[in-house]
Amino acid sequence: MPERRRIELSVNGRSYQRAVEPRLLLSDFLRHDLRLTGTHVGCEHGVCGACTVLVDGEPARACLMLAVQSDGAQITTVEGLADGQDLHPVQQAFWEAHALQCGFCTSGMLVSTVALLHERQRPSDAEIREALSGNLCRCTGYQNIVKAVRLASSRMHGAGD
Amino acid sequence: MKPAPFDYVAPRTLDEAVAALADGGPDAKVLAGGQSLVPLMNFRLARPSLLVDLNRIAELAYISPRAGGLAFGAMTRQAAVERHPNLATTQPLLAEAIHWVGHPAIRSRGTFGGSLAHADPAAELPAVAVCLDAVMRVIGPKGRREASAADFFQGYLTTALAPDEILEEVWLPPLPPRTGQAWLEFARRHGDFALVGVAASISVDGDSVSEARLALIGVDARPVRPREAETLLIGGTLDERVGAAADAVRSVIEPEADIHATREYRLHLAGVLAERAIRLAHERALQAAPQALDVRRTLESMGRYA
Numbered sequence: 001m002p003e004r005r006r007i008e009l010s011v012n013g014r015s016y017q018r019a020v021e022p023r024l025l026l027s028d029f030l031r032h033d034l035r036l037t038g039t040h041v042g043c044e045h046g047v048c049g050a051c052t053v054l055v056d057g058e059p060a061r062a063c064l065m066l067a068v069q070s071d072g073a074q075i076t077t078v079e080g081l082a083d084g085q086d087l088h089p090v091q092q093a094f095w096e097a098h099a100l101q102c103g104f105c106t107s108g109m110l111v112s113t114v115a116l117l118h119e120r121q122r123p124s125d126a127e128i129r130e131a132l133s134g135n136l137c138r139c140t141g142y143q144n145i146v147k148a149v150r151l152a153s154s155r156m157h158g159a160g161d
Numbered sequence: 162m163k164p165a166p167f168d169y170v171a172p173r174t175l176d177e178a179v180a181a182l183a184d185g186g187p188d189a190k191v192l193a194g195g196q197s198l199v200p201l202m203n204f205r206l207a208r209p210s211l212l213v214d215l216n217r218i219a220e221l222a223y224i225s226p227r228a229g230g231l232a233f234g235a236m237t238r239q240a241a242v243e244r245h246p247n248l249a250t251t252q253p254l255l256a257e258a259i260h261w262v263g264h265p266a267i268r269s270r271g272t273f274g275g276s277l278a279h280a281d282p283a284a285e286l287p288a289v290a291v292c293l294d295a296v297m298r299v300i301g302p303k304g305r306r307e308a309s310a311a312d313f314f315q316g317y318l319t320t321a322l323a324p325d326e327i328l329e330e331v332w333l334p335p336l337p338p339r340t341g342q343a344w345l346e347f348a349r350r351h352g353d354f355a356l357v358g359v360a361a362s363i364s365v366d367g368d369s370v371s372e373a374r375l376a377l378i379g380v381d382a383r384p385v386r387p388r389e390a391e392t393l394l395i396g397g398t399l400d401e402r403v404g405a406a407a408d409a410v411r412s413v414i415e416p417e418a419d420i421h422a423t424r425e426y427r428l429h430l431a432g433v434l435a436e437r438a439i440r441l442a443h444e445r446a447l448q449a450a451p452q453a454l455d456v457r458r459t460l461e462s463m464g465r466y467a
Contacts (some may be wrong), residue, residue: 002168024168034340045200058269064199133351134264
């Protein structure tokens, strides 16, 4: 069995040091080692988008990264979006627009949306759909999700064109 | 689904990576962005004994002008390519095709070199390389060598890379004058692998076509360059020849049926997309200055983003 490696990283602003096997996926590290189970694991091969987290501010599939690769990185998971009891504007918008039913895909949707609205303040519907095309939802349907992203965008960055 | 155990090194320099890969033996594997290799490992279809992770090698991530064209370090993230200023004017085919690679969360990790070295027959970047005659620079224990895109892609997930070699850089030649390029693709869902994708680069001299380059994906075990179709386009006016070129495309490809589409459907689609891509690239070549070309606006005017 290959030896464990020491990694040090920041998750949602908190520092962690752990020893991990090289084959441990970042998604499993977050859920099992750090007990941050908000990051969901769906397909485990990069298709469903449920495990999307921010790595140094960029969206990434946690199931396609090894925990050892996150040594020195700053990770943001869905648990890191809210400010204490105050929901992130994207979370608030998803709630109000009924953009979730079972919630399984929601953490990935939220993180992907935060990344999108950072990159593009007032995306068009087509851009929203393109940006979320890598996040599968099997029960809510996408209409209300697109609505929620629009709502969050207008609250965070003012009315669009 | 978890990868089988493997040993892991993350060298800081390319030389260290070459040495580690050579020492690792036949089952050692290079890890670039991991967006194709890690899924294979999660399914245990790939069971490398050692992963040589290139992600800590800063010298492999760059985009720099060279010999009129553009050189990309193999570890340049696809997102960095996407954000590179003026890409739509200097390398319009790449600028258009890169949006079709996976999804934002894939492109932020996925690399230019990784996509080429993985050589999926339905991936966009290998077709861009083949269409433009890109030059790959490869490094191994015996030193560096160059490979043309035509020689590099050899078959399904198979390239000219020896097991102990690492792709270091890909160079795209400059855009010739009065040239228009286009990438068209059809997938069941944006970001999925293409059923068929077509790259076209058309240069004009007056009203006639002086050079035509085409490349197709999703229709064979590697990107296809339909040379006969290219030759058919040269010299005359486009309307006379584009139908024959599309037929020539259909005659040269060998698509396979799968759960997503039948062989006949792919054959039909390849011809239709080839004709559209040729027409679009030609239209762009005819527009006055290539510098004035705005790929996204052109697409929007075609209703693709509407």
